[in-house]
Amino acid sequence: MAILLDPPRWPAHGTVWAHLVSDVSLEELHLFARANGVPARSFDLDHYDVPAERVDELVAAGAAPVSGRELVLRLRGSGLRVLGAERRRERLRRRTDDLRHRWHQLGDDLLTTGPAGGTADASAPDRGPEWAALGVELLRRWDEPHRRYHDLAHLTDVLQHLDVLESDGEAVDPAVRLAAWFHDAVYDGEPGTDEERSAKLAGERLTGLTDPSTVAEVERLVRLTASHTVTAHDPAGAALSDADLGILAAPRGRYDAYVLDVRAEYGQVASEDFRRGRADLLRRLLDHPNLYTTAAGRARWEERARANLAAELAGLGSAGHHRADHQPPGRTSPVS
Secondary structure (H helix, E strand, O other), rough: EEEEEOOEEEEOOEEEEEEEEEEHHHHHHHHHHHHHHOHHHOOOOOEEEEEEEHHHHHHHOEEOOHHHHHEEEHHHHHOOOOOHHHHHHHHHHHHHHEEEEEEEEEHHHHHHHHHHHEEEOOOOOOOHHHHHHHHHHHHHHHOOOOOOOHHHHHHHHHHHHHHHHHHHHOOOHHHHHHHHHOOOOOOOOOOOHHHHHHHHHHHHEEEEOEOOHHHHHHHHHHHHHHOOOOOOOOHHHHHHHHHHHHOOOOOOHHHHHHHHHHHOOOOOOOOHHHHHHHHHHHHHHHHHHOOOOOOOHHHHHHHHHHHHHHHHHHHHHHHOHHHOOOOOOOOOOOOO
């Protein structure tokens, strides 16, 4: 066995992360990960990302601690390293495969339950083909060519953020995950209107596929993402809102890429209007007592998100027009 683990140095989700690899085979790597409870969602093409708090446990289970340089050299020598353009293509393929799997799993969760969490009517018709067709439609919508930020990567991020919140003890039921799939299903760059049209799409497509109470809840949650105005007394809304805002706490490089991508979606708006609107939005966000509503969201993301927002605002103030072309517009919501 040749399982390797480098030092945890990569910040994300309120902690730092290490890389777990094999220099023999992916099969060996997957077997070790499963045996030690490393979730499949942590796999990224040629390695697993593991949080710092699990490093000692994995070393005790047999992973060899090595430097980051040695890990990369041995991974390259094994032929398992995924590089360059191939990495981008492979990441897109695996992201799409993961989303398809998530959609079908969500269908299993929803189609086997009736109203108020009861058991579905055994005599009801099989809606599996309709569910599969809806998944294809949603993936097509999220992959529209005019999207730069509100795309398949954003959908994946929101679903993964929900996983993180759930693992930290927050309530995340199937209706919340379903709302995540629909919250930007219609995206034309019209704040408020996009969310309303997405909610109506959810109502139209889900009627008959799941119970009316779930349909109504999904519509409510999608509309909520227009403003992210939620309270601690709305755990479903709080979870979806925090997951959608999780990008604000991304590592600085990822945060900067988000800023550029959102700006690209509004290329028709003048630079000065972008700069002014974005600065106003950043100030409003920083004035909020809390950016995140769930306890887990605040613990994991609040500090990092505030640092990102403050740094961006400082850059806007010092660079003025020279930075304007790189700033996203002010919106009712910063990410949805």
